[in-house]
Amino acid sequence: MNLKLESKAIKAAVSQLKFRTQAFIDGRYVNAASGKTYASINPATGKPLTEIAACEAADVDAAVKAARRSFEQGVWAKRPPAERKQVLLRFADLIEENLGELALLDCLDAGKPITDCLTMDLPDSVHCFRWHAEAIDKEYDRVAPTGPANVAMIIREPLGVIGAILPWNFPFQMGAWKLGPILATGNSVVVKPARQTSLSLLRLAEIAAEAGIPDGVLNVVPGGGSVIGAALCKHPDVDAVAFTGSTEVGRQLLHYSAESNLKRVVLELGGKNPQVVFDDAGDLDYIARQALNCVFWNMGENCSSGSRLIVHRKLKAKLLARMIEFSREWIVGSPLDPATKIGPMIEESHLNKVLGYIESGKKEGAKLILGGQRALLKTGGYFVEPTIFDGVKPGMTIAREEIFGPVLSVLTFNTEEEAIALANDTQYGLTASLYSENVSRANRVARAIRAGTVSVNCFSEGDATTPFGGYKQSGFFGRDKSIFAHHQYCELKTIWMQLT
Numbered sequence: 435m436n437l438k439l440e441s442k443a444i445k446a447a448v449s450q451l452k453f454r455t456q457a458f459i460d461g462r463y464v465n466a467a468s469g470k471t472y473a474s475i476n477p478a479t480g481k482p483l484t485e486i487a488a489c490e491a492a493d494v495d496a497a498v499k500a501a502r503r504s505f506e507q508g509v510w511a512k513r514p515p516a517e518r519k520q521v522l523l524r525f526a527d528l529i530e531e532n533l534g535e536l537a538l539l540d541c542l543d544a545g546k547p548i549t550d551c552l553t554m555d556l557p558d559s560v561h562c563f564r565w566h567a568e569a570i571d572k573e574y575d576r577v578a579p580t581g582p583a584n585v586a587m588i589i590r591e592p593l594g595v596i597g598a599i600l601p602w603n604f605p606f607q608m609g610a611w612k613l614g615p616i617l618a619t620g621n622s623v624v625v626k627p628a629r630q631t632s633l634s635l636l637r638l639a640e641i642a643a644e645a646g647i648p649d650g651v652l653n654v655v656p657g658g659g660s661v662i663g664a665a666l667c668k669h670p671d672v673d674a675v676a677f678t679g680s681t682e683v684g685r686q687l688l689h690y691s692a693e694s695n696l697k698r699v700v701l702e703l704g705g706k707n708p709q710v711v712f713d714d715a716g717d718l719d720y721i722a723r724q725a726l727n728c729v730f731w732n733m734g735e736n737c738s739s740g741s742r743l744i745v746h747r748k749l750k751a752k753l754l755a756r757m758i759e760f761s762r763e764w765i766v767g768s769p770l771d772p773a774t775k776i777g778p779m780i781e782e783s784h785l786n787k788v789l790g791y792i793e794s795g796k797k798e799g800a801k802l803i804l805g806g807q808r809a810l811l812k813t814g815g816y817f818v819e820p821t822i823f824d825g826v827k828p829g830m831t832i833a834r835e836e837i838f839g840p841v842l843s844v845l846t847f848n849t850e851e852e853a854i855a856l857a858n859d860t861q862y863g864l865t866a867s868l869y870s871e872n873v874s875r876a877n878r879v880a881r882a883i884r885a886g887t888v889s890v891n892c893f894s895e896g897d898a899t900t901p902f903g904g905y906k907q908s909g910f911f912g913r914d915k916s917i918f919a920h921h922q923y924c925e926l927k928t929i930w931m932q933l934t
């Protein structure tokens with residue numbers, strides 16, 4: 435479906451949408467074995483969109499068995515790399531053909547602005563699949579520098595059956611970031627989307643089959659994290675789990691691995707990311723807009739949200755004045771409206787959590803200078819105003835905890851050393867941005883900040899060629915994107931040959 439960014443076209447497309455609501459196991463849509471379902475709620479209205487199969491451990495087991503069978507039969511893993519590449523390129527083409535539909539599914543299910551889904555999440559996902567497909571027959575294995583009587587090949591082999599556990603904030607895109615390298619390296623996979631946002635991944639499964647990905651290679655099981663997420667992580671026949679989500683649940687996954695079969699665990703976790711603005715920074719209008727985008731994009735429900743603005747004391751008043759002025763561009767509204775930049779929070783409990791953080795900011799003495807209220811109550815949706823706190827101290831809760839909402843905490847500094855110390859004063863280390871016209875300072879500070887991605891004079895997560903993942907408690911072993919993502923889904927094997 436092609437979709438124009440016009441209200442009329444969007445409304446018409448919504449009325450034609452069909453939801454895939456069953457699990458996808460071994461190439462077929464099936465009900466949960468128990469027959470149970472759960473309601474998927476539209477966060478912009480608080481009303482149910484549809485009922486989805488509520489899978490349990492038995493369904494996970496069926497999906498793992500299908501994945502194992504497909505892996506052992508070699509229908510994907512042993513396919514020549516150039517053929518796997520062709521199938522994945524076709525997969526990317528078909529996703530592109532269905533871009534409008536998939537964008538709408540994420541928009542309705544996660545409350546993400548349609549403009550973002552259609553112009554960012556989905557195009558990035560198509561590119562992601564293409565990039566990993568193209569990489570399949572470009573990377574070589576190695577031959578070790580042995581003496582002439584031996585040949586030692588160091589080859590990469592797929593790990594086997596991988597469980598992919600996804601968050602709700604970028605339902606399709608995080609799926610692409612995991613599935614691109616997992617499938618490119620020849621693995622079979624069982625995907626568990628977030629309970630709140632399964633619709634686009636359930637549709638993707640059918641597209642995968644149409645592209646020629648064999649039955650059993652890609653399975654999707656929807657349901658609750660503590661039920662099927664845990665079942666997948668504890669399953670003795672799963673070789674690895676690739677997870678994106680909270681640090682709290684990520685920590686739990688390491689226990690599951692230790693308690694079961696020592697499966698490999700790859701974790702992409704939370705963040706409390708700094709944006710550092712030095713007194714030698716460039717155009718303040720540009721920086722103000724970048725800084726707002728960094729914290730408010732995707733409603734702040736973003737692991738790389740720059741939720742701590744660390745600004746030089748001399749620049750603070752000027753920068754904040756511009757940010758308040760430009761904050762009017764951050765329109766809160768229906769995710770289906772092309773003009774909307776901030777949709778609802780994912781669910782009521784999360785809205786209350788975000789409002790609770792705003793209350794804690796007030797109570798602990800920070801100064802509210804923008805927003806701070808629930809918005810659009812009449813819609814029944816879970817909207818909150820973009821919010822800025824000035825005068826935040828490093829010990830305050832809003833300076834330390836990941837809020838995962840459109841809430842910015844502003845801190846100040848006087849010296850470069852102080853700025854670095856503040857930036858690093860967190861258990862997390864996912865991303866950071868810094869602004870300075872002095873190249874030497876930018877280089878020095880970028881190296882001093884302990885984070886997986888540091889963007890200089892912009893807010894960026896890099897592109898398909900650059901790894902994305904966290905230092906400290908923002909990650910464990912994992913990197914999404916780039917060729918580095920391939921390596922984590924492979925085993926290294928040495929074949930040592932004695933020659934005569």
Ligand code: NAD
Pocket residue numbers: 599600601602603604608626627628629657658659660662663664667678679680681683684686702703704705736737738836838864903904908914
């Ligand atoms: P979450 O940890 O609550 O859930 C993530 C996934 O884990 C969901 O599919 C959930 O159902 C599942 N899950 C929950 N409990 C489980 C359990 N006991 N065992 C196994 N699986 C379980 O996270 P969320 O609320 O969906 O997403 C928000 C979090 O994700 C934030 O902390 C955010 O920073 C992080 N995130 C990180 C990145 C990154 O690349 N580093 C990207 C996006 C989101």
